[in-house]
Every structure is written in structure tokens, then in C-alpha cells.
């Protein structure tokens with residue numbers, strides 16, 4: 001049943017500059033340690049970092065078949081990722097055994113115990129990428145969290161009314177007391193960012209570090225990021241980094257805009273060095289094909305990259321560039337424009 005929901009007063013948002021992600025996973029660990037250590041969510045990463053091109057996490061998340069939306073944004077039956085072939089189960093490493101027996105670094109996959117012949121897991125294809133060295137090998141990292149969507153599919157799918165968007169900042173939350181664990185939200189979220197806790201038998205997801213936001217402190221995944229690539233603030237704050245990157249410079253764009261949910265997490269797409277031709281000479285073609293970036297970020301990817309290249313060329317010529325200064329993040333505190341808010345009054 002279609003329901004009407006009041007728009008929040010403000011919307012908190014995040015921008016991630018993919019040109020600066022190191023793939024260090026500090027963000028994932030910061031989130032997991034802080035919020036997500038329940039026994040039933042060992043497999044669940046509210047924040048994850050995937051290597052693309054690749055399968056993503058859970059596997060095939062960028063495949064429209066799993067999404068719960070078609071390419072025009074219309075709702076369809078999505079999929080609940082499988083533990084073995086989607087999320088992947090935890091395994092035990094045996095680096096020590098392998099190193100002690102051979103005296104050399106462990107060959108690929110020998111680090112798994114034989115009884116745990118896993119075929120897939122988070123970051124199974126880390127740093128694999130695509131292409132051939134030295135012509136066109138390429139990959140980049142994509143950190144992902146819940147988008148705190150303007151039109152959340154997870155909320156629309158919940159028959160219990162257990163999911164809501166907070167009035168004061170648009171953060172999407174699952175009420176753990178109302179949730180009955182039906183998992184319609186897991187099925188419906190095309191980004192697969194709601195996870196089922198099979199011990200507590202409820203669904204849970206990123207809370208955008210709501211207690212920190214209330215105190216004017218950036219989320220843990222953003223604050224701990226050594227790459228200084230995450231920006232946090234409110235969509236309507238024209239003095240803040242979000243408005244400047246999303247609306248003024250239009251270099252921060254949504255992941256899978258075709259799903260029509262209005263994500264509030266945005267990405268500065270990755271620039272890449274040129275492909276080489278057969279003689280090893282640089283061509284005009286980028287290593288990461290534009291068509292691939294468009295499959296993730298839609299038609300806005302090309303114009304965003306054009307602005308980035310133009311501003312980077314200006315900076316190379318010694319001219320000033322507000323955009324490059326902002327993205328370089330000389331002072332990490334400038335990445336965050338938040339202030340303490342009044343606490344939500346619970347009825």
C-alpha cells in the first residue's frame with residue numbers, strides 16, 4: 001500500500017571522494033566495533049569497502065536482478081542474499097601453519113582451513129579489478145553504507161511500520177521493538193544495506209551514528225577515515241561541503257540513481273590514468289571505462305569527471321580552485337559541518 005510520509009525538516013548527508021580511498025577498511029572496522037557486534041550479525045557490515053570492477057558485497061549487489069527495483073525505478077521482487085554465495089560466512093585463517101610448513105608466503109587460498117572450503121566472502125576479490133597489465137589494468141574502491149534515502153524502499157516495504165525517517169535530520173531507523181524480522185526490507189533495499197540478525201530475529205542497519213550527529217560529531221566511519229575523503233553535513237547548508245560538492249560543483253553524484261530512491265550518500269567518481277596502446281603509448285582513453293562508471297552512477301558521471309579534470313588542470317597551472325582545495329581537505333575538520341541538535345522527543 002502506498003503511503004504518504006512527511007518530508008524531514010533537514011537531511012544529513014555524506015560525500016565520499018573515490019579518488020582518495022585507500023581501501024584500508026578502517027571505516028568498516030570503526031563501524032563494526034562501535035555498533036554491530038551482535039552474535040547474529042557476524043556477516044553484516046553496515047559499512048563495507050568493495051573493489052570494483054568486482055562482484056561487490058553482497059555478491060552481485062550491482063546487478064539489477066538482486067535489487068528490488070527495475071532500471072526505471074519501478075518496484076519488483078528483490079532478493080535476500082544467501083549466506084554462502086551472497087554475504088559469505090566467516091572463516092579461520094591459517095597463515096601460521098602455511099608459513100611454518102613451507103617457509104614462504106601462503107599461495108592463494110591455502111590460508112583457509114580445509115574444513116572451511118569457502119568459495120566467497122567479503123572482499124574475496126579484493127584488488128583483482130579488470131584489464132591487463134600494463135595496457136589497461138584498473139580497479140578502485142567503493143565504500144558503501146545506507147544512503148538514508150529520501151524515498152526509502154526499506155520503509156515502504158515494512159508492513160509493521162517499523163522503519164521511519166527522523167524528522168530532524170532524515171536518518172532512516174529500524175525500530176528494534178516493532179520489527180518482527182519479516183525481512184521485506186532486506187529484500188526491497190536495492191543497495192542491500194539492511195541486515196537480518198538471526199539471533200535477535202530482527203533487521204538492523206546503519207544509524208548514521210545518530211547519537212554522534214545529535215552532538216554535532218561526525219559518524220565514526222567518516223571521522224576515522226585516514227584518507228580524509230568523507231564529508232558530512234546537511235543538504236541545505238550552503239556554507240557546508242555537501243551543498244558545494246553536490247549542488248554547486250555537481251561533482252558528487254548518487255550511486256544507482258536509476259532506482260529512484262534519492263540517496264543522500266554521494267560519490268566523487270574516480271579519475272583514472274590513460275590506457276596504453278599495444279606499443280605502450282598512452283591514449284586519450286581512461287583506464288576505467290566511462291560506460292562502467294555510468295552503470296554505477298548514471299549519466300552524471302561524465303559531466304562530473306569533466307569538471308574534476310578542468311579544475312585539476314587549473315590547479316596544475318597554478319590557478320586557484322575552490323573545488324580542488326575542498327577535495328584535498330587540508331584541514332580535516334573542514335570536512336564536517338555539523339552542530340549539536342535538539343534531541344528527538346520520544347512519545
Ligand code: SF4
Pocket residue numbers: 145146147148149151152153154155172188189190191192193194205261
Ligand atoms: Fe533503506 Fe536501503 Fe535506502 Fe538505506 S539504502 S534507506 S536501507 S532503502
Ligand code: SF4
Pocket residue numbers: 030031032035046047145146205206207208209219220221222
Ligand atoms: Fe556505521 Fe555510523 Fe558509518 Fe553508519 S554512519 S556506516 S552506523 S559508522
Ligand code: SF4
Pocket residue numbers: 020021022023024025026027028049141143224225226227228229
Ligand atoms: Fe577508504 Fe577511508 Fe574507508 Fe580507508 S577508512 S577504506 S580510506 S573510506
